[in-house]
Every structure is written in structure tokens, then in C-alpha cells.
Amino acid sequence: MYYRCSDEFGGRATKPRFLEQLQSYLKSELTALDTLSPKLQERKLQVYQEVFDSLIEEFTTYKPLLSTIKNEYDITLAYLQEQIRELKPLRSQLVLLSEQCDKKVLELRKNERAEIRALKQERQHFQQVIEGMREQQRALETQVYHLQEELAAQYLQYRDECDARKLLIAKISKVQSEDPVTVKLALKVCREDLTRAQVELNRLHAEYGEVVPHRDWENLDHMYKENLLQVSLQKDNLQRELDVFQKASTPRPHWEQCADVLGGRERWSEIFEGQSSKKRLEVLLEELNSMGMEQKDFFPGMGTSSNVPIYLRYEGQLKNLRLNKADVVRIIKDIWREKAFEDEKEFLHQYMQRQYGGQAGEWIYSLMHCINCNLKDDFISLFYDILTDKVGVST
Known part of the structure; x- marks a missing residue:
């Protein structure tokens, strides 16, 4: 086991000078490199190779091993670089092929869309054709059904006609086989x-043509009796109601009794037709009043001076014709129907001359007298006002 002196004696370890030189060299070389250069990585690798070579030269003991390792790395790196150089053209080709494939895919999709659209339209067209053929098939089926019915009807007619012909042929054959004299006698x-049957039928029709069947007669008789009974009941009920009303109400006057006083039933009907009881009483009083005033037998003429109206220009005694109100109304209506002039006085004079000739004076004086007696009547009063120029009128 090896120990550093600094560790053994507790001192701080310091970097070797050679290591510091290598680090300083490496740092300065890396700093000096152009970062925008396209071969930046190769130059950095070259700097590290130089530092590693210096390190191998310094450690002589490990130099063979380190040199072997370095050589192997260099060989591998050279091999990889060669592979990269060989793959660069393939990369461009790959990009080109990729673009071509994308274009082909887009074209295929476009063509497919157009083809799909065309196929859809064709499918719709075929559906319409199929629907039309179905409609035609239904129409043909209906036509076939009607033709079958007509054929069946014609077949029945043909069969009936065939049977009738067979029967006719059989009858003809039978008749031909019989004796002609016998056939003539049978026909006679x-x-x-x-002929006898026709005569009998005509006789029955003449005798019983208007005869009602007994059943209908009984029904009508029954209905008549029922209706008669109902009418009788209604008549009794109405009579009872009438008796009750007559007892409870004020008795009505019998105006028909005035017919003789007013000059007959025709004049009574003309005066009283459609009038209320109050109006009838007023008319009756006016008639009686006019009858009381008509005591004069003659009217004195007013002369022929210019200040006398033309229709009153008569002299002498004029007979009172005792006209009544109905006569006055009739004459006034007739005058209005035949009026053709603007001057009512002139027209009245001509009308009287045309209607009554020599008796025109008697009629006009009797008319004016009756008008004065019935001035309460609106119609007569209006005619009098027009005649005396109190009211104007247009033709």
C-alpha cells in the first residue's frame, strides 16, 4: 500500500507541476479554438491527443501499455471515421429516398382520395340505378298482377262462352233432329x-197499378191515427191555454164590426191591415170625423183668375164626391208614379183632365177637401206641402 507524504503527516496535497502544465495547456488550446468552425470536434480531439501523448512520454513505465491503448483507440476512431465518410453519401441518398417516398405517399393518398371519391359517386349512382330497377320491378310486378287478373277474367269469359256454344250446338243439334212441323207447332x-201472358200482365197493371199494398196501407193508417191523436191533444192543450189567456187578459175589440161603417170589408182590410189597436182607433176616429165634416153636397168654384191655382180654376157648383182617405192615398200614389213635369200644379191639372175629363173639377175639389181633413197623415201632409210650395221637390 502506498501513502502520500502529505496524507501521512497531515499536510495538504499539492498538484504536480507537470499536471498543472498539462491542464494549463489543455485549457489554453481549447480556449483558442474557433467554436464556429465546422471541424471543431476534430481539433478538440487533436488537442486531447497531444496532451495524452505528453502524458505517455512522461510515464515511461506505463508507456507501452498506454501506447497500445492509444493505438487501438486511434485505429477504432479511424475505422469509425471511414465508416462515417462512407455513410455520408448514403445519408443524402436516404434523405432523398425519404423525400421521394413522402411524395409518393402523398400522391398515393391524393390518388386514393380521388379514387375513393369516384368510388363513392359510382356507389351512389349504382344505388340510384338499383332503386330505379326496384321501382321498375315493382311496376312490372303490379302490371303482371293486373295482367294475370285480366287473363283470369278473359279465361272465365272464354270458358263461359265455350260452354254456351256447346249448349247452343247441342240445342241446335236437338232441334235439327226433331220434326220441323212439331217445332213450328211448339213455336206457335x-x-x-x-200473347196471353202479355194481355194478362197489362190487365193486372191497369187494374192494380195504383193500388197500395195492404201492408203499406196499414202502416199509413196507423201513422194517420197517431198523428190525429197528437193533433187532437195539441188542439185541446191550445184551447185550454186560450181559455186561460182570455180569462186573464183584457178582451180585444172586434174590429170586423167596423167594416160596414168604413165602406165594406175590402176598404176595412186596406185601412186596418198590419196596424196596431191604437193606430186602428186613430184611423177610425179620423174616418168618422171626415164623415161628419162631409155634409156639403157641393163646393163653390174659386173662379178662373190668375191668382187661383191652375188646378182649382173652376166656376159654379162642383159636386162633393165624398172621397175617403184610401181614395186620396191611391190618387196621390198614382200621381207620383205618372209625374213628368217639374211643376206639380200643372201636372195635377193635366192628370185630372186626363183621368176624369168633364168631372175633373169635382174630383180635384173633393180631393183637396179630403186632403184638408187628413193633414195629420204624414204622406198626405207632405203632398199638400209640396202642392202649396211649402216644401220643394226634385223630379
Whole structure:
């Protein structure tokens, strides 16, 4: 076992001078190297080789072993460098091949996508074609089904016709085999029977064509009796209700009794039709009042001066025709229907002359007298106001 003196005596160990020189040299050489040089690693290796050679030269005892180790490392390093130099072209080729492979892969993928797209479109087209063929197949199946039905129907018709022809042929053969005289006699008898049957049918139709079946008659009779019973019950109920209402309500006057006083039923219907009881009473009072005022038998004419209206220009005594309200209303309506002039006075004069000729004066004075007696009526009052220029009117 070897011990250092510094360790044995407790002193601090110091580096050998040669080691310090080697470290200083190594540090200075490494510092002097250009870090951007492409051969930086080779120069660094060269610096370490020089330091290692100096170290081998210093240790003479271990020089052979260290030299052998160094040589082996140098040989191996040279071999590896040679391998690297040989592999550099392969590396570029590998990069080139890699790029080519990538391009081929991209092209293949692109082609595959286009091919896949084309295949999808083709598949869709084929699906549409298949669907169309299926529709066509269904249509053909339907057509075949209908044709089968038609064929079956035609076959049935053919079979019926064939059977009918066979029967007809059999009948014809049977008739041909019989005696013609017998056939004629049978035909004559059949025709006579047909004639008698037709006559009997016509007789029955003539006698019983309008006869109702007994069953229908019984049903109608039953319905009639039921309806008659219901009507009788309703009539009794209504009569009882009427009796109750008559007892509870105020009795209504019998206006029909006024017909004789007012000049007959026709005039009574014309005056009272659709009027309330109050209105009927007013009309009756007006009629009675007018009848009371109509005591004059003649009207004195107003003369032919220019200040007298043209329709009143008459002289002498004019007979009172005793017109009633209905006559006045009828004449006024007729005047309005035939009115053709703007001047009502002129038209009234012409209307009376045209309608009554020589009796126009009697009619116009009787009309004006009745109008004055019925001025409460709106229609008559309006005509009077227009005639006396109190109200204007357009044609």
C-alpha cells in the first residue's frame, strides 16, 4: 500500500507541476479554438491527443501499455471515421429516398382520395340505378298482377262462352233432329202463351197499378191515427191555454164590426191591415170625423183668375164626391208614379183632365177637401206641402 507524504503527516496535497502544465495547456488550446468552425470536434480531439501523448512520454513505465491503448483507440476512431465518410453519401441518398417516398405517399393518398371519391359517386349512382330497377320491378310486378287478373277474367269469359256454344250446338243439334212441323207447332203455342201472358200482365197493371199494398196501407193508417191523436191533444192543450189567456187578459175589440161603417170589408182590410189597436182607433176616429165634416153636397168654384191655382180654376157648383182617405192615398200614389213635369200644379191639372175629363173639377175639389181633413197623415201632409210650395221637390 502506498501513502502520500502529505496524507501521512497531515499536510495538504499539492498538484504536480507537470499536471498543472498539462491542464494549463489543455485549457489554453481549447480556449483558442474557433467554436464556429465546422471541424471543431476534430481539433478538440487533436488537442486531447497531444496532451495524452505528453502524458505517455512522461510515464515511461506505463508507456507501452498506454501506447497500445492509444493505438487501438486511434485505429477504432479511424475505422469509425471511414465508416462515417462512407455513410455520408448514403445519408443524402436516404434523405432523398425519404423525400421521394413522402411524395409518393402523398400522391398515393391524393390518388386514393380521388379514387375513393369516384368510388363513392359510382356507389351512389349504382344505388340510384338499383332503386330505379326496384321501382321498375315493382311496376312490372303490379302490371303482371293486373295482367294475370285480366287473363283470369278473359279465361272465365272464354270458358263461359265455350260452354254456351256447346249448349247452343247441342240445342241446335236437338232441334235439327226433331220434326220441323212439331217445332213450328211448339213455336206457335209458345207465341200464343206469350200473347196471353202479355194481355194478362197489362190487365193486372191497369187494374192494380195504383193500388197500395195492404201492408203499406196499414202502416199509413196507423201513422194517420197517431198523428190525429197528437193533433187532437195539441188542439185541446191550445184551447185550454186560450181559455186561460182570455180569462186573464183584457178582451180585444172586434174590429170586423167596423167594416160596414168604413165602406165594406175590402176598404176595412186596406185601412186596418198590419196596424196596431191604437193606430186602428186613430184611423177610425179620423174616418168618422171626415164623415161628419162631409155634409156639403157641393163646393163653390174659386173662379178662373190668375191668382187661383191652375188646378182649382173652376166656376159654379162642383159636386162633393165624398172621397175617403184610401181614395186620396191611391190618387196621390198614382200621381207620383205618372209625374213628368217639374211643376206639380200643372201636372195635377193635366192628370185630372186626363183621368176624369168633364168631372175633373169635382174630383180635384173633393180631393183637396179630403186632403184638408187628413193633414195629420204624414204622406198626405207632405203632398199638400209640396202642392202649396211649402216644401220643394226634385223630379
